[in-house]
Amino acid sequence: MTQISTFFGLQQTLRGLLAHQRALDVTGHNITNANTEGYSRQDAVMAAATPYDIEAGLLVDGGGAMLGGGVDIQAFRRIRDGFLDLQYRAQNMKLGEYTGTSDALEQVEQGLSEPGENGIAAQLDKFWSAWSAVANNPENLATRQNLVEQARILSGSIKDLDARVTTIENQVNAEYASVTGPNGDVKSMADEIAKLNGAIKFAVADGDQPNDLYDRRDVLLDKLSSLAQVSVTDLGNGAISVNFGDAATPLVNDATVTWPQTLTNPGGKLGALLQLTAPLVPVPPSTTPGTLESYRADLNAFAKKVADDVNLLHNPGGTGTNFFTYGAPGTEAASLTVNVAATGVRYATGTASGSNDIAIAIAKLRGGAGDQQYQALVARIGSDVRNTDRLESSASTLAGAINDRRQSTSGVSMDEEMTNLIKFQRGYQASARAMNTVDEMLDQLINRTGRVGL
């Protein structure tokens, strides 16, 4: 009859103690990382140890059996759904794009200060009224002085708005430069991913499962995805290759980082920044101008229209003095200037002191094409901001929902960990109790057996 070691039970229960101790360690790790960004909960996978194979003679009829050897930790599992990561990054890219756009456009919108007493529309209203006042009192230099002042305020407001658009464009360009620059986010994140690639590869080659390194790499990929479209290829050895936006070469390939590269339509926040400031090429119209540039084009067209309409009436035939002057195409708003002093204002075609035909004709421009162009620009900026806000909020909701699902899979739940804590503690206690029983049994055998009559 095949013999089984007397101390088999001790070994078996020891495995139980060790396995539960490991499981408690994992639980502790989960609890401490409950609030760590990007942490995926881990799980000690327990499995029955390889059984002790007794080929024959164990059973009464002489047959063999597999004798259970206790428990083993098979793996420390990282609980994560890679598909949700893909979904999250796609949505996060959109969120980054809309947030970038709406931040810049909201600044333009604030610059309008419409509807209100201080916007260009109100200045324009007062400008036309000033012409009416001149028509009512053409003999009086003071009304003309007031007109010239009002015209200067109007041209100043138009210039201010143009300057504001320029400032926002500069900010946007500066932000793009800083994010993509040699010390920018893209470069530093790419470097870190490359470093993690090396460490992960090393661990995988050793047969380890570097769960926490994976987590850190995934957090970086999440962050990159808000900047531009990110696609990840698994290189099979634990390392990954990361394509970034429409860059020609992968940003990270194993341990190699290729940056800076040229992006044209990368998506994400960088895509939004590029799209906002794309320059307007007027002749030939080869590219679609960026949003900010197209606002400027509208503002220029408006300034030119008002100036031209007024000049045409103020200076019929073009032989006299224009009321407004402006510079080269594309700079009309920035260079709009009042060209006459109060004494130079022409309010009538004749020389009679009381005639006012020009002033009346110019006052009639109120509500005309110029006014409407400005109104259309305001409406356009308003709808653009509203649209990007809406897109931003829906992308944010979707990204939040996907993140919830990801959290639902990977996140740490205290209640669950507490339950596990009790479970594994009890398992440990029970294993110890089993070991105690074996010990008592052996005590009986060793110390109390064969002492008959002593």
Next chain:
Amino acid sequence: MTMRLSNQMLSRNTLGDLTKVSNQLYNTQRKMSSGKEITKPSDDPFGTTRAVTGRRDLEEINQLQKNVDDASAFQGVTEVALSRITDVVQRARELLVQGASDSNGAAERASIAKEINQLIETAKTEGNASYAGRYIFSGTATTTRPYAVGGTDAYAGDAGNIVRTIGPGVSIPVNVRGADFLGGDPTVTQPDGLLLTTLRDISAHLTGGTAADANALRTTDLQNLDRNLDNITSIRATVGATTNRLETATARLRELQEASSNNLSKVEDADMAKTLTDFSLQQAVYQSALKTGANIVQNSLLDFLR
């Protein structure tokens, strides 16, 4: 399927919901404190253009009202001057009838002629009437005195019309030219048979002393003076009609102003009752969200383990 809930999820969702509600509260508060439904174009892009148009309309109406006020004042001064000139004509007629009577001798006629000459100067002084530094009977040459009192009877103004815009796209002439009733226009062949030449004729006939002069006083001079009276009366009727038109314009502008203000307010101003209701509703939601949030985040199995 029951969703597995993690701690980060709970706190993040609670925070997300709180942010959402407090954003709504912020927007409602802005509406309440500014009293405006639209504080920036993206609140309502179409409404914004309507608000901009509404403000423009209001500004235009205010300006038109100023134009109309100016035109009305102009008309008022014109009417006063014309009524005085009418008095002059009537006094001249009385004197003419008196002077034409055969019972008067040469001495009486000479003294009547003197008074007629005084009336001519009075008429010219009224013709030089001014409003806000402008000569009102001078055409568009508003800084030129139309008649030289004590000098010749030539009209020094021009033929221009002074125009005021009294409604959207509506411009009307508001002046009467002295050349049209006092006469003396250098571009017209003299004598033109208007008031000044007629009075001069009467004065000449009174001092002439011949039978023809006496006859002219009774016939042509009387006819001419009556014709001038008719002419001035008809000019005054025109001025009266213009004044009426300006009054109508004022009334119409008032209505327009009210309608435009109403429209603007409808587009731009917050509905306070609704905003207040929204506010208290959102505040209640916010408070309950805070309360539940605090409870959810606090409680866990940990509280019940020894």
